[in-house]
Amino acid sequence: DAGVIQSPRHEVTEMGQEVTLRCKPISGHNSLFWYRQTMMRGLELLIYFNNNVPIDDSGMPEDRFSAKMPNASFSTLKIQPSEPRDSAVYFCASSLNPTALAGGDTQYFGPGTRLTVL
Amino acid sequence: DQQVKQNSPSLSVQEGRISILNCDYTNSMFDYFLWYKKYPAEGPTFLISISSIKDKNEDGRFTVFLNKSAKHLSLHIVPSQPGDSAVYFCAAIDSNYQLIWGAGTKLIIKP
Numbered sequence: 001d002a003g004v005i006q007s008p009r010h011e012v013t014e015m016g017q018e019v020t021l022r023c024k025p026i027s028g029h030n031s032l033f034w035y036r037q038t039m040m041r042g043l044e045l046l047i048y049f050n051n052n053v054p055i056d057d058s059g060m061p062e063d064r065f066s067a068k069m070p071n072a073s074f075s076t077l078k079i080q081p082s083e084p085r086d087s088a089v090y091f092c093a094s095s096l097n098p099t100a101l102a103g104g105d106t107q108y109f110g111p112g113t114r115l116t117v118l
Numbered sequence: 119d120q121q122v123k124q125n126s127p128s129l130s131v132q133e134g135r136i137s138i139l140n141c142d143y144t145n146s147m148f149d150y151f152l153w154y155k156k157y158p159a160e161g162p163t164f165l166i167s168i169s170s171i172k173d174k175n176e177d178g179r180f181t182v183f184l185n186k187s188a189k190h191l192s193l194h195i196v197p198s199q200p201g202d203s204a205v206y207f208c209a210a211i212d213s214n215y216q217l218i219w220g221a222g223t224k225l226i227i228k229p
Contacts, residue, residue, distance in 0.1 A: 004161070042124075042221030043162070043207060056216070091161050106152070107217065109161025 004110035006092050012116045018080040021113045024073055025094030033107060034067055034077050035091040043091070049075065082117045089114050121145050122210050124220035132228050137195040139223050141208030144189065148210040152217070153182060153193050156205040165206070166193070195225075203227045 005024040047057040069075040093107040149170040154162035208220040
């Protein structure tokens, strides 16, 4: 199994540009999560999907951020327009279930996309 | 307000000694906790977990202790090895069964 795949691994863009991050979850996993990691705030959950449906997007910082999951094997996180404070590492994770169940039903993380907005 | 706190941004430990990573939480309803380990340029990976009905869980060199009255848990690594150098995240499960993450502690194992 290839694990969770994210692309690109690195993205450098200028302020005001649109940025699209991509994620392919592990096959058979029903839930997908988008996280942002910064030095100041650690890992923050932005949004998660269950069976391709957005369940909780309360972590999305602003309307500039949007996420879609058109099918079970693909999701995008879009930032439009991007700003320097969006610079961070963005992780995608997937799991069998939407909940972190007892017994360690863990989330499996992708390698992340390092975004730099100049 | 952070519900899961890792107050030490970094920790340096001599190889072979014990590493103790601490985590505090504010919500007494949390009843399951997990530790994730993260290497640079990789996503976090699950390490060990503990249920609130226990006060200790052990897996090889890794032991997690839970003190519910103090709302505190710790991860012990004995003996520490160079490959343990990573960022360690503490996470708790909330009432919606979602993970609430701490900010992470960077562990550096010195040779």
